[in-house]
Amino acid sequence: MKTKIKIIIAGLLLAAFSTPVVQAQTEQQSQQEQVQKEISDQELEKFARVFQELRMKSSDVQQKMGEAIQQEGMEIQRFNQIYEARNDPAVQLETTTEEDEQFRRISSQLEKMQKSFEEDKKEAIAREGMTEERFEKIARQLETDEALQQRLSALFQDQ
Numbered sequence: 001m002k003t004k005i006k007i008i009i010a011g012l013l014l015a016a017f018s019t020p021v022v023q024a025q026t027e028q029q030s031q032q033e034q035v036q037k038e039i040s041d042q043e044l045e046k047f048a049r050v051f052q053e054l055r056m057k058s059s060d061v062q063q064k065m066g067e068a069i070q071q072e073g074m075e076i077q078r079f080n081q082i083y084e085a086r087n088d089p090a091v092q093l094e095t096t097t098e099e100d101e102q103f104r105r106i107s108s109q110l111e112k113m114q115k116s117f118e119e120d121k122k123e124a125i126a127r128e129g130m131t132e133e134r135f136e137k138i139a140r141q142l143e144t145d146e147a148l149q150q151r152l153s154a155l156f157q158d159q
Helices: 001-039 041-071 074-088 096-129 132-144 146-158
Strands: none
Touching: 041 074, 041 096, 041 132, 041 146, 096 132, 096 146, 132 146
């Protein structure tokens, strides 16, 4: 008898709570469709041009970062280990005084490169007549909106 009551209660709870979940999913889909409609083909083309430019610059910056690390006499893998240890208290890693100094010099160089990349990003976005906020909003929307991803992918294939 208790089992039957539990099943009935579970069924009632499922029915009671499933409607808001379905409504929430429908609202989320509706919001995604609205944002997608808000992103015109022209705006998505601008986004795509900026994205392509930044992807190429990012690749170049990553290569230069790797070169900067190696020029200081450190292996990239070791730099990454030290970086992780410095940013995650759970990671324990012993370093030499020389490694600490190399890491400091490299970090300074990489920070300058990162700032330069951020400036390039701002310039590329502005050149296309977009705001950084709008660019970021589209980028965030692309993370979850498959239809928008397909539209962007089609633009890349056309190029």
